[in-house]
Amino acid sequence: MIDPSISLDTVQDVLIESGTIARMGKGLEAGSAAAIDVTGLVVAPGLVDMHTHVREPGREDEETIATASRAAAAGGYTAICTMPNTDPVADTASVVEKVWALGREAGLVQVVPAGALSKGLAGESMSDIGEMARSVARVRLFTDDGKGVQSALFARRAMEYLIAFDGIYAEHCEDESLALGGQMHEGDRSMKLGLRGIPAEAEELMAARDIALSRLTGCRLHLLHISTAGTVELVRRAKADGLQVTCEATPHHFTLTDEALEGYDPNAKVNPPLRSEDHRVAVIAGLADGTIDAIATDHAPHAIEEKDIEFQYAPPGLVGLETALALTLTELVEPGHLSLPDAIDRLSCAPARILGLGEQGSLAEGRPANVVVFDPAAAWEVDPARFHSLCRNTPFGGRKVTGKVVHTFFGGKPTVTNSEMDLVDV
Numbered sequence: 234m235i236d237p238s239i240s241l242d243t244v245q246d247v248l249i250e251s252g253t254i255a256r257m258g259k260g261l262e263a264g265s266a267a268a269i270d271v272t273g274l275v276v277a278p279g280l281v282d283m284h285t286h287v288r289e290p291g292r293e294d295e296e297t298i299a300t301a302s303r304a305a306a307a308g309g310y311t312a313i314c315t316m317p318n319t320d321p322v323a324d325t326a327s328v329v330e331k332v333w334a335l336g337r338e339a340g341l342v343q344v345v346p347a348g349a350l351s352k353g354l355a356g357e358s359m360s361d362i363g364e365m366a367r368s369v370a371r372v373r374l375f376t377d378d379g380k381g382v383q384s385a386l387f388a389r390r391a392m393e394y395l396i397a398f399d400g401i402y403a404e405h406c407e408d409e410s411l412a413l414g415g416q417m418h419e420g421d422r423s424m425k426l427g428l429r430g431i432p433a434e435a436e437e438l439m440a441a442r443d444i445a446l447s448r449l450t451g452c453r454l455h456l457l458h459i460s461t462a463g464t465v466e467l468v469r470r471a472k473a474d475g476l477q478v479t480c481e482a483t484p485h486h487f488t489l490t491d492e493a494l495e496g497y498d499p500n501a502k503v504n505p506p507l508r509s510e511d512h513r514v515a516v517i518a519g520l521a522d523g524t525i526d527a528i529a530t531d532h533a534p535h536a537i538e539e540k541d542i543e544f545q546y547a548p549p550g551l552v553g554l555e556t557a558l559a560l561t562l563t564e565l566v567e568p569g570h571l572s573l574p575d576a577i578d579r580l581s582c583a584p585a586r587i588l589g590l591g592e593q594g595s596l597a598e599g600r601p602a603n604v605v606v607f608d609p610a611a612a613w614e615v616d617p618a619r620f621h622s623l624c625r626n627t628p629f630g631g632r633k634v635t636g637k638v639v640h641t642f643f644g645g646k647p648t649v650t651n652s653e654m655d656l657v658d659v
Contacts, residue, residue: 234276236596237578238586247276249602252645257598271606274639277577278594279311279342279603280558281584283481284378284457284529286550287313287344290331291320296534296623298332301554302341304532304622306648308554309638311603312343312585312593313532317354318379324349324360326368333370341648343603345588347403348372350391356382359391366398373589376403378457379504381439383409388443392452401587403455404443406464407505411435416545418491418506426494428545431506437463444471447478455587456480458531460505462515469524479587481529484553484560485628487516493628499540499547501628503531506549520579521570526587528579530557534624552622556629562609562636573609581605602645611637 234257235242246261247254282305288296298315305313315332317323323332329346336344348365352358354377365372375395381404382388392402412435417423419430440456444467447454459465459480471478485503490510493501501507519525533550540547561580565571571579585594592601615632617625641649 234596235574235577236278236582237574238278238582238595239597241596242574247596249642249645252602254596254598254600254602257596269640271639274606274608275573276596276604276606278581278585278596279605279641279643280309280580281312281588281590281593282310282530282532282554282557283314283527283584283588284531285313285315285554286318286533287315287332288534289319289335290328294623295536298335298344299339300621300623301532302336302339302344304552304554304620306341306641306643307621307638308556309558309605309607309641310342310554311605311641311643312345312590314345314347314374314588316378317347317349317376322349322353323347324352326361326364329365329370329372330368342643343590343593345590346370346372347374347376347378350375350377350382350402351387354380356380356384356387359394362394362400363398366400373399374401374403374455376405376457378403378405381405381407381409385442385446389446389450392446392450396450396452401453401455402443402447403457404439405457406436406439406443406459408435408438411438415506416502417494418508420491420509422491422494422509426497433461433463433508433512436461436505437467440464440467444476444478447476451477453477454479458483458486458505458529459525460486460508460516461512465515465519465524469519472524479526481527482516482520482525483529483531484557484564485551487513487520488560488564489628497544498628499542499544500551500626502544502547502549503551504549517565517570520565526579527584528557528561529584530554534622535626536624540626551627552620552624554622555620556615556627556634558607558638559613559634559636560629563634567635602642604642605638606640607636607638609636611635613637
């Protein structure tokens with residue numbers, strides 16, 4: 234059992250009763266409970282994804298909250314934070330409450346809606362932040378993800394307003410004047426491939442601006458899917474200065490580089506783009522030293538007819554809920570960049586802390602039994618045809634990875650069982 238939130242790393246038993254962690258210790262008797270032998274496996278707090286695109290409402294052909302929940306459970310997740318770039322945009326209490334209710338109806342993971350900062354993600358007028366924060370969904374994280382807020386004045390005003398609701402200002406760091414029309418990371422490879430590039434500075438300039446505004450206003454700031462060495466260093470300095478700044482990185486940014494675009498594969502087209510090796514190394518270093526708090530998937534499903542077209546016309550994004558744990562174990566833990574407890578902290582405990590999810594990210598006695606059980610040594614090959622997501626847009630198809638989910642429990646109920654990622658009925 235490994236749980237960094239309570240400094241737990243030991244071999245013992247756990248008893249789940251009435252949906253909670255009832256007891257932990259050596260030699261526990263199952264009593265009336267069903268005994269599950271997990272010898273040789275790792276029991277950890279269920280994973281928490283801070284960055285999931287569910288496409289519902291509006292594009293249910295690409296993903297629904299129910300199918301995203303199935304994919305999440307299959308990947309070992311017990312909570313997902315859904316991004317607001319739906320149709321209609323999640324910029325009102327009615328939309329976030331619908332997302333929240335559909336998540337409860339699916340019943341496989343805790344669905345935590347994020348709210349838009351601006352109406353229609355236009356970056357001009359503020360959304361109904363107060364109403365969303367006070368709604369039954371109790372929205373905590375606000376973002377115009379998919380677009381960076383271009384106006385510094387709007388960003389400042391939003392931060393000042395969010396403080397009253399203990400809200401988190403979350404930014405997709407991208408200066409559109411530098412990034413407009415870009416298809417991949419700007420560098421030698423973009424020149425070679427004849428594709429317009431997005432410079433690292435497009436991310437770093439906005440990250441620096443928002444850190445400065447966080448310092449000015451005192452608002453909590455979370456930087457989404459950071460991808461450059463410069464951004465990592467900006468966050469490192471902000472934390473050293475005691476600012477309330479957190480950030481996340483994705484498995485594709487610590488696993489792949491812009492070399493993955495050599496064949497013009499639209500499945501490797503993401504935003505922010507895959508960077509060069511020096512940036513990938515810097516992201517890994519940031520995860521290793523704790524500068525980067527969380528590993529988030531940026532799960533972004535797209536229909537095959539949208540992705541299987543000429544590279545420059547394909548939308549950015551990949552599906553990631555079902556591969557995140559294995560990529561973390563394969564690319565970070567096996568090479569020694571992260572210890573297994575640190576990996577679990579980045580995937581579970583830290584995201585739960587940032588989002589204020591007291592029912593997630595811990596195996597402490599009395600807490601809800603949101604649990605993942607995985608085999609850290611199991612080798613398997615990524616097969617997109619077996620994904621539970623409605624979409625298959627991944628650059629990792631055929632990749633050999635290590636670490637496989639065996640069981641997932643949400644509120645004490647099994648949602649995944651027996652190592653094949655076959656979901657059971659709940």
